[in-house]
Amino acid sequence: MSRIDETHDPKRRSWVASANGHPDFPIQNLPLGVFSPPGGAPRAGAAIGDRILDLLALLAAGLLGGEAARAVEATADGTLNGLLALGAGPRRALRTQLSALLAEGSAARGRAEPCLHAAADCALHLPARIGDYTDFYVGIHHATNVGRVFRPDNPLLPNYKHVPIGYHGRASSVVPSGTPVRRPNGQRKLPSEAGPSFGPSRNLDYELELGIWIGPGNALGEPIPVGAAAEHVAGFCLLNDWSARDIQAWEYQPLGPFLAKSFASTISPWVITPEALAPFRTAQPPRPAGDPAPLPYLWDAADQGEGALDLELEVLLATPGLREQGLPPHRLALSSARHMYWTVAQMVAHHSSNGCNLRPGDLLGSGTISAPDPEGCGSLLETTRGWTEPLRLASGEERRALEDGDEVVLLARARRAGFAGIGFGACRGTVLPARGG
Template structure:
């Protein structure tokens, strides 16, 4: 069994197909092997939990009413059928596993429940998707050494990594209340930054950036004062999503000495609407990052054999972009980043163990961001700041140049877990368009 991930079972069987035809289409993000959870609403309707299957959403409340669930699966479906998924997350891994096995059976080709379940499907293009969990706390890590080193190279090319980077997963508390679901536009924020003449000015951010990150959503975790050992830390994670940590770089440069980023990050954080469960990712467990030969061995509280062997995740991550001109000209979206979770120096279990090592509690629905998932190659630069630092900016296929994002630019992330012998699964999209800054309030 992969470390921190649940055991493989019949739900991972690559031969299993669904009677929902779109779930069997090559390249779908949501085959029957995925079954991610989200919260949706129909026009004028209330928010309720659902499971993505192909281009449809299984309405869990409708499924309950139709008598599709019993026992542990019924309890889990009930906990997941309200306006946020937190009650399901709080039930722990057993519940999400029971729900997954039952939903997989319901949706499998040949299921005796097909007729009943078909009545509980809603086409995904007819629903609005909402923030799937109440995020009490959002902690953002900086777990990619390639991102960290590129950002630190200007400060000290010979020693681009901060002193602690190889010894612990560096992190900061970010703002949970401005985490929003992908799809909502992001207004360019106002902020204070140094102008070209070196004096501070206040106005619309001049260096708005994305950060391609991956997020872990905490399920049932620890109580205050109770550290989670790294060997058990992966179990605290219910599932994963894509995460865009929008960053006002000009504000950040000025504000962050010495207490770290603040308003440059609290402007907005977008997460993808579907949470891919730890169960679904079980086939894609990977070894932890192979430390460089010159790297020190982390201290024992961050090291567990199982986590080193299988605490990573094999997920490819891409960033796509269109500009207003590209859309006007009907140009195809440009893929501007191609990277992989394998580039993270620290596993999520190490992040959880470190986070709780002082007795700090993690709560159901908390989100841990990986930090920018940059890789070593140029296409792995997972935010514009890295590209600006190395090349002054980005050139799009139509010749347009960008240092940072302009109003009307649209950015989205996709993710894909793939391994020979298993059906690939995806994460949907984490998307937003940049709106112009609002007029500044007087007074």
């Protein structure tokens, strides 16, 4: 696991004034991403306050050396894939050198300052070419809530507590925060209808998830041991895995999610590194009495001791009515990454246990993370108890499902006494009308 060092010092301040006290991007975070400055091509950057530091410009200015320079050189193609592939050593060296360069009193300020861009003037892109995307289902409260809607007497299927459930999603439709999401058309059928019809989804939903970026991969046929899985994780993001529930209900048997999920998944654009999250590691919550112990290939004592993340997760909804009346977004949910039944290492180990080869830039989704209380539901399907209890908003609007013009915003924050808090940046998307709808 990542270690605590001088880069986490809460007393460290930056000469980038907006970083000091920034809710997401203080100098203790330094997430990595891909951006385009005005009139420029996509390139690697690091977020610091309300600025983006151009890493290739920093390299050209001779301000990076050794493994840190190697890390930035690997981004020459305009993606982070090469950097992610290098693993923790170069990534940690880059963090250390960036922290020193950006700290108050840095002798390099005069040479580094021209490498900064105002974030508001830049376009943010996907940080990596996503070769494969796999969505898990490790939020046990979500799984239980959804199960109660469809199977009141048996909400959790018998395999849930034995195996990290997942399915292979569609990488081509993963989009960065701010990209509008088109309501999908598809086949749907209500129980009262004699047959299916084709048209816009009537039960469009969001899903609050944690995204996991894969760094170094594994050779085909060579599983990743759970005790080594953390070495293959390069960072984290937020993930909204939009879901057309009515389309899914009709199509998912017998092979699982298909067009109801593949139309769009939105991620926050910054890769929050394992090093930045080191202070917020925590023990995996103990399993309830009577739950089965994980099989040996999924069990590692060190992972159980610090393999969970203490992250506060929040979902906000901005509707046309709220915006027109000047009202703030409505909080849909407040949850925590501690409600994941399986750790990230267990997900990686299970994914590769059959010899499946993971590659740098692959993306894993945690599955919807709900809290045990009604205020922490990670989807509208749960919040409205299967569409039967609509939300009432301060604008006078009601919502059973998402409507055109609605914007969903996911947020994540990490806090711990004695350390500077950090955030992930927003993961936002606005629903556009369906084609022909």
